[in-house]
Amino acid sequence: MEIFTPDGRRHQREVPPAAVRLPLSSWLEGEHLPLNTRCGERGLCRGCLVRVDGRMLRACQAEAGAFETVSIPDASFRDNRLNGVSSFEIGTHRYALRTRPGIGLALDIGTTTVAGALWNLADGTCLAHASAANEQRRFGDNVLSRIDHAVGLGGASPALQSALVKDTLEPLIHTLCAAASIDPARITEAVAAGNTVMLHGFAGARLSGFAAYPFRPEFLGRRTLRSRDLGFTPDFPVFLGASPGPFVGADITLGALASGILEEDAPALLVDFGTNGEILLKTGDGYLATATAAGPAFEGGRLNCGAIAGKGVISSMALRGGEWKVTLAGELSGRITGISGAAYVDFIAEALRAGILNRMGRFDTDHPAVERAEVDGEMQRCVKVCGPLFVSEADVAELIQAKAAIAAGVMTLLELAETRPGELRTVYIAGGFGYHLNCAHAMAVGMLPDVPAERLHVIGNASLGGASLVLQSDAGSAADTLCGNCRVVELNQIDCFEDHFIDCMPLERIS
């Protein structure tokens, strides 16, 4: 078969007789030409669309043996240069540092990306930090698809665990060790943060308890495992952080430790802009936590030109004299490949200000920047950003739902705590945006309630920061105390959530 990849290369591959009936997407995966099989090859999404004889078809629904020539469009090609956020900062804290000989590994296991940091425990210096795509993505881009896959196998999936341990974390550890010129065998211990589903998959635990309400995870409290039992070659203890609830994970508890919110005066807020949209509110007498399931839009998921900030991806943009001025995440090498979540926020805020977009997310058809173009076989209103990159009205609608979910989660917790947004003393913003998010824009589009700029802190990958902190100090027990002190709010059980969700949909300030 002749396969064209978006970089313009042509690959000649033979389909062996045994593979003829395999789904085209599975076969390409084996040939190291992976597609965005977001729905786990169920034929539900458009992530694996390929062009064959001038028409587009889903590679997961077609047989590998059926074609002579296949071309993979940019949007379907699973880019393994995908970058996550491994930058973080650790706020002031009161934990006693435990210096001792050894090399510590901090991990943040996210649904989309994983990040790690290597520490010299003797003097608390960071030797290296890096991130990579979570190779479990081939089982689906959201946790539910992966749970579904595991449930199909009776609950636990060795394939899922090995995709994480063998295909994702081991290469990441090697990257970290190479950067620090350290032999992986010298790692003495590890601390992992991550959402509950990822930690279950990591530990090889059954995922069945997450499939439907009422949720019954196998464990929530902290755990210590041996890396050898997980499938790693070097052997060291691996500490998993404690989670407050089935969908509110150790990523937010450890993130809270790093942010400094525990030391902050109430009311204070921590928002993690990830797929699961976890939120922690510190009130006068404890903590409220929830997950808003915003979806992957802020990480570029389900958007026409969406991408995780990395090489060749637009990390911010501004409208100047009718032209989009874009800034790239890495240095430019070749083509500009996508728009990051933070840059989409810039787009919306700027387009709103310029009158290209109205508060309901509609483009002004009379505006010269707005054109009609065919997207996915439908005519849609679009605005060109640069090169082939554009934003369509459907993209804006997707972002609106995601931002409404997060903002509504925040407003619901505030209402439960009888607190007005203006009373918030501190707001920490963690997660996939990294340091790229323009907070003024985020407030202008109503992603976050309005607070004075000096109270907002963008803190990067807080859960990696938290895992690092636990590695170096006695902060681990504070995470347990936090879980004990934290009420997990199930938003479906709170009537006002739906109202807030609808109220937060327009693109306007929330106060």
Next chain:
Amino acid sequence: MSTIEDLKTAVINGRRKDVKTLVPELLESGIEPSALLSQALIPAMGVVGERFKNNEIFVPEMLVSARAMKEAMNVLEPKLLEAGIRPEHTALIGTVEGDLHDIGKNLVATMWKGAGFDVIDLGVNVPAARFIEAIEEHKPHIVGLSALLTTTMPAMRDTVAAIREAGHTSVKLLVGGAPITQSYANEIGADGYSRDAASAVDAAKEALGV
């Protein structure tokens, strides 16, 4: 003086607060509840659905209009019941077991009300047995099942099978929710599917042959 037309416009534009004052005001002026329903609310939701289908509005506007509609229905429904007015068709709707998402389902319920159906909402996390019980009690013409999670799609399949096994072969089963597709609907033996709340009205009418 306010008119029925004002109410219609307020619903279309999703001005819930205006709706809240307009409905009692119009009722007080002597207009029948059934007239408000048939001359303001039903046409308003018709316009909303039409605009949605024509890509003139999106989900946010639709949700806002539906909420305004719901506000009006909260006042009107008891009055219609009092007057003994029952719509010709009854629909049952619920989110399947294990799934707690209901914003989309509520929107479908409102659009069905807007199309003049009597809608009984069973809420979320509804086991198959509860659907069957309610079918026997209310004898609906259509039953809507919603699922938003990939992992609760099997519960939807099971519910469809259980309803059929219980002998309810003529009631029309419509399914929807973000992960549901037409082919999945066919596969599990549902009578209809729709991608959004606006076409859910057409799907229901088609299934009923009206």
